[in-house]
Amino acid sequence: MTAGPFALSKNKDVQERHSVLQADGTIATGAQPRMEEEFLLEALRWMMKSRLYDTRVISLQRQGQFGVFSPGMGQEASIVGSAMALDPTRDWIVPQYRELMATVHHGLPLEIITAQYLGKIGPARIPDGVRVLPTQVSIAAQLPQATGLAWGLRLRGEDAVVMAYIGEGGSSEGDFHEALNLAGVTKSPIVFFLQNNQWAISTSRRVQSATASFAFRAAGYGFPGVQVDGNDVMAVYDVAVAAVERARKGEGPTLIESVTYRMSFHNTTDNPSRYEDPKEHEEARTRDPIERVQKYLTGLGLWDKKREAALTEELTQENEAALQLAFAAPAPVPADVFANVYDHPPQRVVQQEAELLDGRRD
Amino acid sequence: MPQRTIVEAINNALAEEMESDPLVMLLGLDVGRLGGVFRTTTGLVERFGAERVVDTPLAEASIIGASLGLALAGMVPVAEIQFLGFTAQGFHQIGPQLGKFRQRSRGRYHCQVTIRAPFGGGIRSPEFHSDAVEAQFVQTPGIKIVMPSNPYDAKGLLLEAIRDPDPVLFCEPDRLYRSGRAEVPDGAYTVPFGKAAVVREGEHITLVAWSAAVELCLRAADKLAEEGVSATVVDLRTLVPLDIETLCNQVAKTGRCVIVHEAPLSAGFGAEVSATLMEQIFYDLDAPVARVGAFDVPFPAASLEDYYLPSLDRVVAAVRKTLQS
Ligand SMILES: Cc1ncc(C[n+]2csc(CCOP(=O)(O)OP(=O)(O)O)c2C)c(N)n1
Numbered sequence: 001m002t003a004g005p006f007a008l009s010k011n012k013d014v015q016e017r018h019s020v021l022q023a024d025g026t027i028a029t030g031a032q033p034r035m036e037e038e039f040l041l042e043a044l045r046w047m048m049k050s051r052l053y054d055t056r057v058i059s060l061q062r063q064g065q066f067g068v069f070s071p072g073m074g075q076e077a078s079i080v081g082s083a084m085a086l087d088p089t090r091d092w093i094v095p096q097y098r099e100l101m102a103t104v105h106h107g108l109p110l111e112i113i114t115a116q117y118l119g120k121i122g123p124a125r126i127p128d129g130v131r132v133l134p135t136q137v138s139i140a141a142q143l144p145q146a147t148g149l150a151w152g153l154r155l156r157g158e159d160a161v162v163m164a165y166i167g168e169g170g171s172s173e174g175d176f177h178e179a180l181n182l183a184g185v186t187k188s189p190i191v192f193f194l195q196n197n198q199w200a201i202s203t204s205r206r207v208q209s210a211t212a213s214f215a216f217r218a219a220g221y222g223f224p225g226v227q228v229d230g231n232d233v234m235a236v237y238d239v240a241v242a243a244v245e246r247a248r249k250g251e252g253p254t255l256i257e258s259v260t261y262r263m264s265f266h267n268t269t270d271n272p273s274r275y276e277d278p279k280e281h282e283e284a285r286t287r288d289p290i291e292r293v294q295k296y297l298t299g300l301g302l303w304d305k306k307r308e309a310a311l312t313e314e315l316t317q318e319n320e321a322a323l324q325l326a327f328a329a330p331a332p333v334p335a336d337v338f339a340n341v342y343d344h345p346p347q348r349v350v351q352q353e354a355e356l357l358d359g360r361r362d
Numbered sequence: 363m364p365q366r367t368i369v370e371a372i373n374n375a376l377a378e379e380m381e382s383d384p385l386v387m388l389l390g391l392d393v394g395r396l397g398g399v400f401r402t403t404t405g406l407v408e409r410f411g412a413e414r415v416v417d418t419p420l421a422e423a424s425i426i427g428a429s430l431g432l433a434l435a436g437m438v439p440v441a442e443i444q445f446l447g448f449t450a451q452g453f454h455q456i457g458p459q460l461g462k463f464r465q466r467s468r469g470r471y472h473c474q475v476t477i478r479a480p481f482g483g484g485i486r487s488p489e490f491h492s493d494a495v496e497a498q499f500v501q502t503p504g505i506k507i508v509m510p511s512n513p514y515d516a517k518g519l520l521l522e523a524i525r526d527p528d529p530v531l532f533c534e535p536d537r538l539y540r541s542g543r544a545e546v547p548d549g550a551y552t553v554p555f556g557k558a559a560v561v562r563e564g565e566h567i568t569l570v571a572w573s574a575a576v577e578l579c580l581r582a583a584d585k586l587a588e589e590g591v592s593a594t595v596v597d598l599r600t601l602v603p604l605d606i607e608t609l610c611n612q613v614a615k616t617g618r619c620v621i622v623h624e625a626p627l628s629a630g631f632g633a634e635v636s637a638t639l640m641e642q643i644f645y646d647l648d649a650p651v652a653r654v655g656a657f658d659v660p661f662p663a664a665s666l667e668d669y670y671l672p673s674l675d676r677v678v679a680a681v682r683k684t685l686q687s
């Protein structure tokens with residue numbers, strides 16, 4: 001491992017943005033990517049899978065067949081590049097809610113997370129052995145938990161690293177700051193992966209913080225912060241691998257600010273035309289994380305329209321199969337209201353369940 | 363007279379109060395250009411500017427704590443917490459801080475702060491967005507708790523809240539935000555705190571509720587009327603202060619009472635209402651006071667909310683049982 005991305009955080013005034021694969025599909029001068037072509041094709045596959053899934057479930061939601069959903073569109077390089085730095089057999093993912101494909105890459109079956117969005121209960125349980133926590137909607141609440149998880153895994157002598165996701169909006173919550181501080185003090189094996197997609201619902205990134213880079217915040221907690229082009233899967237992978245290695249060696253946490261753009265909307269109830277400047281959106285479109293990989297691979301003779309069509313077809317089938325499984329899984333039943341709350345429910349709760357199920361009141 | 367939904371009534375109240383009092387300001391998540399996630403603040407940033415309608419960083423504790431400080435400086439902040447469940451992140455600044463500031467400063471300071479927050483189930487919201495946690499704040503004295511159920515009260519109670527020298531938690535029933543229009547006059551008027559409304563008068567039983575549960579009780583009263591049961595429906599409007607007089611008079615008249623709320627049953631505010639009736643009018647009661655609440659489990663996935671929340675059937679069943687005893 002070279003000093004690589006971490007050297008960048010020494011400059012206190014300007015946060016340099018780690019970049020490898022530029023928007024035009026060329027490699028930045030002097031860049032030494034870790035991702036080899038084979039692996040880049042794998043990354044492309046996951047990014048395309050993510051985009052295709054989002055597109056499909058947004059249309060299902062519009063037909064009333066899917067729950068409220070926050071797509072990862074535009075952020076696929078961030079989501080996939082970070083997850084690919086982990087070893088699913090020992091590392092953990094602590095998600096917010098916009099990293100669905102990262103958790104799937106980490107071993108959570110797509111039909112299971114899909115079932116969650118369909119309001120299912122039993123079929124949405126994370127399988128034993130999959131090192132993923134549930135999506136977290138209460139902003140930033142996952143971070144102190146992630147710090148504790150990383151700390152505990154080290155206390156238990158496990159060779160595990162935690163990758164915890166947060167939005168730039170979420171980084172304003174007290175929980176964010178307390179979690180990073182504690183992680184620094186305990187030197188826990190954790191990577192805080194901050195997706196700066198420029199928006200928290202309608203609130204601009206500029207409203208969240210007066211700092212030039214969210215990565216600067218790490219200095220206040222005594223560990224490195226790096227900024228990366230979050231639409232550049234090769235660069236994201238580089239910094240994520242470096243951070244994971246650092247954590248694994250016992251050197252403590254890292255904060256990664258992955259600078260990206262929310263290309264769709266906050267969630268399926270949101271209408272960004274009320275607040276988003278269309279020019280900003282159009283400009284972001286030119287930095288698409290998927291297209292640049294396709295351009296680059298085309299230049300190497302590893303990609304063409306035919307391959308794109310074939311992979312699109314294959315991934316569509318894959319996603320469809322997962323959707324079918326999720327739709328076919330058992331619907332929730334009234335007893336699910338009472339499921340999974342207590343190991344031994346109090347008597348009154350048992351009576352309430354009987355009241356609901358039998359229409360009985362006693 | 364103009365007809366307004368609850369959303370429009372709140373928007374109108376805020377606009378008029380900001381027009382007449384330059385110290386009133388709004389702060390919260392997405393209250394500016396977006397107009398709030400439910401559009402209660404639509405058009406206000408355009409009209410009053412970004413210094414008085416402030417999109418804040420995503421941090422509830424500082425929205426509330428800073429409101430306290432703004433009030434000390436002489437501003438009149440109206441903070442919006444995007445969903446009542448997310449008062450949890452700012453709980454310390456509400457209960458222990460806002461609620462105690464007057465006392466802790468030996469009366470030197472007071473906090474003219476209003477916290478608005480939508481809440482309640484029935485609209486298939488994601489996790490944490492539906493929790494009815496109003497009773498938690500009853501246990502942190504020093505804060506008034508306002509629970510409007512209709513557009514007219516929403517405007518009048520909100521103006522009363524903003525003008526109240528003490529902190530007020532103003533909980534808005536998101537299920538009813540656009541469910542219907544009612545007469546809401548232009549111009550300022552207030553609905554006083556601590557005055558329950560008798561929304562329907564009946565002979566056989568008294569249903570007591572607040573916020574969206576009032577609408578449920580009215581539906582239950584309609585259904586019961588078909589069976590020849592006539593029900594009084596009392597809308598408490600504010601939990602703190604509690605209108606003990608109207609409550610007791612209305613229950614004493616029928617001798618029977620069912621309390622309905624969206625919060626989990628145990629230690630919900632229904633328990634307080636029931637205990638108050640027991641203390642004050644025990645000898646006027648012909649049957650035990652009954653309560654219908656949500657079950658004592660966390661709010662489930664949206665797909666299950668209809669089973670979890672008090673339903674028409676459960677209210678009617680509780681009434682029948684109370685009438686039999
Ligand atoms: C504690 C809390 N406050 C408010 C909300 C409402 N809310 C949901 S998502 C969101 C914006 C989050 O923005 P960010 O952290 O940048 O993540 P992104 O949606 O951009 O991925 C807000 C305010 C919430 N879910 N939790």
Ligand SMILES: [Mg+2]
Pocket residue numbers: 167168169195196197198199200201
């Ligand atoms: Mg964001």
